[in-house]
Amino acid sequence: MFYKITLLIFSLIISGIFCQTDDEESFLFVTKQTVNRFIVQDKELTIKYSLYNSGPTTVFNVNLNDIHSFPQDQFELLVGTLNPKWERINADTNLTHVVVLKPKQSGISNSTHAVVTYQKSEKNAEIQKTYSSEIGDVYIMTSREYDRRFSSHIIDWILFTAMASPCIVFPFFLWFKSKSKYELLVTKEKSAKKAQ
């Protein structure tokens, strides 16, 4: 009796091991990141999707859908597409897809996972669905806040000079007038003395 049970358990374990090694499956890992340090309203927001095929086989018919994360009324699509597809991704390759958006509103915005579907083999039409990583809650600052820190402020300085110039130019003008009158007098005296 004991013999039979151990044989059964042993065979179950062996079959378990064999079942695992029979299936050589590839997995597609997708990460979604932003390269921006700050997300600013009306400035470019670059999203980078990295797809990595870790497995030993090629995956087919890869379709990435992220249209739901960036609705048209809140984000304007500048470059790239939010729904790219690849016919095949070879084993052990790393792919990047770049999308550039422009946020139209400021405040806190949440962006969820992108949905990626792919087929593990060309013949098997079974679709595997996987989710990318998410960026989560981000704060979109207004363009005024960003400009306060980073713009070149040249216009501000020009305005400041224009407003400060009466304070400087008016006394300078008085001094210059009296100086030129004094120098004129001195040269007149000198020439008069020389004539004498």
Place this chain on the structure above:
Amino acid sequence: MLCLSSIIFTFLALLAFAKGENCESPQFKITSYSTKDARLTAESAAQVEITVKCKNGKQPSTLYADINGQVVPCAQSAGSPGKYYLGVSAATHKQLAKGRTSVKLYDDDTYSALRKTRTDDAAKAVKPFGEVDFYHPGASFGPWLPSEFIAVIGFGLVWWAAYRERSKILA
């Protein structure tokens, strides 16, 4: 008899159509984007959108691009066919080469020919489907001299001239 001949005929017709699938004398139009503001972003990224126009109206089913020595498939838009996207990312701003980068494009046939080669020289000898290049102007870190610096220098000069005249008068 008729059934068999019709099957053979459709098979041959399919073959003929499949052969005509190849894109002949392609013309490429590219729109490229690359990171320009280095203070807003931590890394650099670039995206090239390639529109392929073939003489016989067919579109290559997959387009592969040789970027920085690595051959990757280009993404296609599910919405609009004929547009292929190639994304490049760099870990630092300096790693994305400034200036013109040439990208070789391969379609299915040329890509399989490339994969069959074993040596680097043979790989270089494979004639690519096309070649495009994109221009990266470099990511800027902002103005060279901050405007506050220039303002301080300017007002400092004015003050120094006035001080010189004042000491002349007082002396």
